[in-house]
Amino acid sequence: MTERRAFDVIGKNEMKVDGVGLVAGRPKFVDDLKLPGTLAVKILGSPHAHARIVSIDTSRAEALPGVVAVLTHKNTPGTRHTTAGQGYPEPSPYDARMFDTKVRFVGDRVAAVAAETEAIGEEALKQIRVEYEELPAVLSMDEARADGAPIIHDEKDATGIYDASRNIVADVDIDVGDVSKGFEESDVVVETECETQYAQHTPIETHLVLAYLDSDERIVLRTSTQVPFHVRRIVAYTLGIPVHRIRVIKPRVGGGFGTKQEVLLEDIPALVTLRTGRPALLHLTRAEEFTSARTRHPMRVRVKLGAMNDGSLHAIEMEGTSNTGAYGAHGLTVLANTGSKTLPLYNKAPNAHFFGQAVYTNLAVPGAYRGYGATQGYFPLETAMDELAERLGMDPIELRRKNHIRLGETSPIFEKLGEGREGVSQIVKSCELAKCIDLGAERIGWAEKRGKRIRNGSWVHGVGMSIMMQGSGIPEIDMAAATIKMNEDGSFNLLVGATDIGTGSDTILAQMAAEVLGVPLVKIVVTSSDTDMTPFDVGAYASSTTYVSGNAVVKAAKNVRGQIAAVAAELLGCEVGQVELRNEQAVGPSGSVTLERVCRRAMYEAGQFQIAATESFVPHESPPPFLANFAEVAVDETTGQIKVLHYVAAVDCGVAIHPKQAEGQVEGSIVNGLGYALHEEMIISSRGRVRNPSLFDYKIPGALDIPKIDVILVDSYEPTGPMGAKSVGEIGINGPIPTLANAIYDAVGIRLHETPFTAERVLSAMKAH
Amino acid sequence: MTITLTINGIEKKIGIAPGATLLEVLRHEGYVGVKSGCGSGDCGACAVLLNGRAVNSCLTLAVRADGASITTVEGLADGRNLHPMQKAFLDTGAVQCGYCTPGMLMSALDLLSRIPNPSDEEIREAISGNLCRCTGYVKQVEAIRAGAKAMRSERHD
Numbered sequence: 004m005t006e007r008r009a010f011d012v013i014g015k016n017e018m019k020v021d022g023v024g025l026v027a028g029r030p031k032f033v034d035d036l037k038l039p040g041t042l043a044v045k046i047l048g049s050p051h052a053h054a055r056i057v058s059i060d061t062s063r064a065e066a067l068p069g070v071v072a073v074l075t076h077k078n079t080p081g082t083r084h085t086t087a088g089q090g091y092p093e094p095s096p097y098d099a100r101m102f103d104t105k106v107r108f109v110g111d112r113v114a115a116v117a118a119e120t121e122a123i124g125e126e127a128l129k130q131i132r133v134e135y136e137e138l139p140a141v142l143s144m145d146e147a148r149a150d151g152a153p154i155i156h157d158e159k160d161a162t163g164i165y166d167a168s169r170n171i172v173a174d175v176d177i178d179v180g181d182v183s184k185g186f187e188e189s190d191v192v193v194e195t196e197c198e199t200q201y202a203q204h205t206p207i208e209t210h211l212v213l214a215y216l217d218s219d220e221r222i223v224l225r226t227s228t229q230v231p232f233h234v235r236r237i238v239a240y241t242l243g244i245p246v247h248r249i250r251v252i253k254p255r256v257g258g259g260f261g262t263k264q265e266v267l268l269e270d271i272p273a274l275v276t277l278r279t280g281r282p283a284l285l286h287l288t289r290a291e292e293f294t295s296a297r298t299r300h301p302m303r304v305r306v307k308l309g310a311m312n313d314g315s316l317h318a319i320e321m322e323g324t325s326n327t328g329a330y331g332a333h334g335l336t337v338l339a340n341t342g343s344k345t346l347p348l349y350n351k352a353p354n355a356h357f358f359g360q361a362v363y364t365n366l367a368v369p370g371a372y373r374g375y376g377a378t379q380g381y382f383p384l385e386t387a388m389d390e391l392a393e394r395l396g397m398d399p400i401e402l403r404r405k406n407h408i409r410l411g412e413t414s415p416i417f418e419k420l421g422e423g424r425e426g427v428s429q430i431v432k433s434c435e436l437a438k439c440i441d442l443g444a445e446r447i448g449w450a451e452k453r454g455k456r457i458r459n460g461s462w463v464h465g466v467g468m469s470i471m472m473q474g475s476g477i478p479e480i481d482m483a484a485a486t487i488k489m490n491e492d493g494s495f496n497l498l499v500g501a502t503d504i505g506t507g508s509d510t511i512l513a514q515m516a517a518e519v520l521g522v523p524l525v526k527i528v529v530t531s532s533d534t535d536m537t538p539f540d541v542g543a544y545a546s547s548t549t550y551v552s553g554n555a556v557v558k559a560a561k562n563v564r565g566q567i568a569a570v571a572a573e574l575l576g577c578e579v580g581q582v583e584l585r586n587e588q589a590v591g592p593s594g595s596v597t598l599e600r601v602c603r604r605a606m607y608e609a610g611q612f613q614i615a616a617t618e619s620f621v622p623h624e625s626p627p628p629f630l631a632n633f634a635e636v637a638v639d640e641t642t643g644q645i646k647v648l649h650y651v652a653a654v655d656c657g658v659a660i661h662p663k664q665a666e667g668q669v670e671g672s673i674v675n676g677l678g679y680a681l682h683e684e685m686i687i688s689s690r691g692r693v694r695n696p697s698l699f700d701y702k703i704p705g706a707l708d709i710p711k712i713d714v715i716l717v718d719s720y721e722p723t724g725p726m727g728a729k730s731v732g733e734i735g736i737n738g739p740i741p742t743l744a745n746a747i748y749d750a751v752g753i754r755l756h757e758t759p760f761t762a763e764r765v766l767s768a769m770k771a772h
Numbered sequence: 773m774t775i776t777l778t779i780n781g782i783e784k785k786i787g788i789a790p791g792a793t794l795l796e797v798l799r800h801e802g803y804v805g806v807k808s809g810c811g812s813g814d815c816g817a818c819a820v821l822l823n824g825r826a827v828n829s830c831l832t833l834a835v836r837a838d839g840a841s842i843t844t845v846e847g848l849a850d851g852r853n854l855h856p857m858q859k860a861f862l863d864t865g866a867v868q869c870g871y872c873t874p875g876m877l878m879s880a881l882d883l884l885s886r887i888p889n890p891s892d893e894e895i896r897e898a899i900s901g902n903l904c905r906c907t908g909y910v911k912q913v914e915a916i917r918a919g920a921k922a923m924r925s926e927r928h929d
Contacts, residue, residue: 257870
């Protein structure tokens with residue numbers, strides 16, 4: 004195990020490397036680059052949830068002055084592919100075409116227009132005549148698998164669908180021990196079923212792509228993406244052009260949260276540019292973002308727990324049904340994650356069973372969303388743990404303490420269930436969850452407040468808690484590479500495919516390089532995500548960047564450090580192993596030289612070479628971060644209104660490379676989770692149309708809506724992590740739903756099983772109680 | 773038609789389409805620090821100061837701003853020296869993706885021009901029209917508090 008040591012750059016709140024440009028409003032985002040002659044691209048979305056396109060007449064649109072190209076299924080490649088930006092081969096079905104002869108949800112692509120102006124493009128969309136044959140639509144998970152249900156993917160060329168004839172995208176079933184026997188042997192059994200809603204990521208910057216040809220006629224895609232290398236591969240495949248003809252540039256990204264782990268738009272402007280030779284910009288409106296970008300998978304998840312009278316868990320069963328909407332992107336893996344990221348938390352149960360299916364519907368298309376299935380799983384799991392504690396007459400904290408995974412332990416689930424296939428066994432090498440629980444309980448005032456139902460007029464107070472884990476990347480699948488090269492002033496270029504989407508990964512990766520190379524952060528110049536310039540990285544998803552990309556950066560920095568030491572040893576007349584790098588110097592036993600001097604020697608004087616290295620990292624495990632959540636709520640008994648008064652999140656993310664940024668990840672994900680728990684919901688009409696496609700009607704939390712939030716970073720050291728670090732990006736979003744549900748129960752004695760917890764829902768539950 | 777705007781202290785005569793929004797005009801003129809997040813006044817990413825008051829430029833017809841003085845995020849720094857509020861946003865970790873930051877800065881400066889020493893509640897109220905999906909607002913409130921303090925002490929210097 005790596006020894007823990009004092010750091011110079013790690014653990015410091017360094018200046019965000021891209022921060023000055025961001026606060027100064029400099030042109031950093033996709034749409035900030037204006038190219039003359041750029042065409043506006045607009046998409047015609049389907050008005051029907053399920054229909055066959057009988058005919059499309061684009062002649063009137065094409066005749067409109069200023070219309071340059073019209074794309075439909077008739078003049079575009081028909082290759083089936085997945086839009087899921089995952090590693091190859093993607094564990095998602097190839098069920099999408101650029102434009103299909105069938106539409107499967109309201110907003111599905113029918114045609115696209117490229118025009119001189121957006122207004123002309125919009126007018127042209129109106130001039131496209133489409134004759135549809137409407138088909139019966141599947142508008143709920145229950146209808147999807149019913150006998151005689153319409154088949155959503157009846158095309159012959161789709162691959163990777165579990166059972167298209169029954170609208171089943173994916174099926175997962177894994178067993179540990181024997182749960183039936185386990186429940187029989189248990190003293191107490193509880194069972195609960197929870198359902199989550201359609202919700203959206205709503206980055207403030209919607210999806211957009213600018214395509215143009217470079218001077219050598221290669222396609223450049225300047226795109227707001229989490230997965231530049233997957234974009235390049237999938238666009239090349241979809242359009243049938245070689246990878247080397249495409250360059251993907253990821254500039255600054257205005258938020259992702261998973262929705263930009265999708266190759267949602269890039270193929271269209273790419274094809275427009277290939278055909279016209281002109282730059283083409285496709286920028287979704289907010290309404291289009293709501294109707295045609297991605298959502299979280301709505302799920303129904305049932306959890307059954309069996310325990311002995313002393314509180315030790317004996318059997319856990321979890322059954323998930325996931326709605327993957329009209330296309331199966333991320334369907335299998337989100338469902339698998341619902342089990343794989345939750346059940347190992349309670350590793351003491353010798354019997355466990357996870358099973359479920361993901362089904363197609365003619366509804367908006369879910370994809371990756373921060374939490375990635377774990378969010379949906381923790382709702383019933385942590386609700387059931389609360390119910391179990393009550394049945395056993397135990398404090399909910401005590402029940403969790405007794406059963407949660409600890410340092411040096413493993414869970415058979417790690418090996419049984421992974422990224423839609425078998426997983427990778429691992430032993431937990433860092434875990435301060437017990438301390439997270441202690442600190443969180445103290446901060447919320449658990450002992451004084453739990454079960455007290457303190458009243459203030461019609462408001463009743465309650466406290467609730469939940470615990471959870473996530474992962475750090477996808478073991479034996481994800482790969483990240485980093486290149487570091489030295490410059491003659493003793494600075495370094497750090498080139499990473501790791502994709503900073505606002506998470507601050509450029510900064511923390513630079514901190515890691517600076518730490519190893521003994522230089523201040525300012526001497527690391529970061530370039531992230533340009534498929535021509537930076538080495539491969541899977542991108543920003545699965546809580547992978549700190550751990551996976553970070554390890555690649557540390558390896559590359561150590562390699563470069565070795566090269567520097569070799570040159571310095573010659574200059575200093577000592578052994579290579581005697582050279583250390585600190586304060587921008589190579590220090591030997593009897594003297595030192597500046598890094599500048601070292602680089603000049605390597606570049607110009609003797610044995611000339613470029614001091615540089617590229618290193619890759621594939622994780623062999625996925626160390627979980629841990630989180631204990633506590634909340635105090637007040638419930639108005641007369642109206643059902645809920646006020647969250649205080650939210651405490653104590654998190655173990657290993658060494659926090661940049662503590663403020665780590666806190667920011669947790670704060671942001673908690674507030675996103677609070678919105679999801681309390682009010683965010685896509686309202687869908689009986690014909691499958693999203694009825695609230697605006698930020699006015701789809702309410703996300705604003706500054707007045709947030710409670711007092713305390714994030715406590717609980718220090719641990721992950722020996723396999725870069726500088727002791729684990730992930731922190733996703734875990735926080737899983738907390739609010741179960742934590743608030745349990746706090747509401749503590750206040751007013753009702754169990755909520757459906758999100759969001761609106762006043763209406765709380766009031767009707769209280770009335771039924 | 774032509775309008776006159778004084779943008780970040782520089783007077784400009786600008787030819788516009790009659791229906792153009794201030795957001796479209798500013799971005800077309802190169803002030804791309806002004807962001808667009810919804811086009812309907814719900815997110816505040818496009819906020820600019822119009823005669824010192826924060827407005828959603830996506831809802832403001834450019835013609836209505838004829839003769840006005842506009843401040844965008846590009847006009848806050850003094851040369852290479854960041855405005856104390858910009859610096860406060862960086863120091864407190866209030867910037868994640870940075871897309872909402874320009875609008876937030878405008879709402880903060882509008883507030884401080886009226887209330888130099890605001891309470892946290894007043895800060896929250898002032899940025900309640902600026903949506904941020906990254907930060908959870910915790911560090912943004914802290915940034916505005918710190919920025920306000922820096923601006924007060926600057927004034928006393």
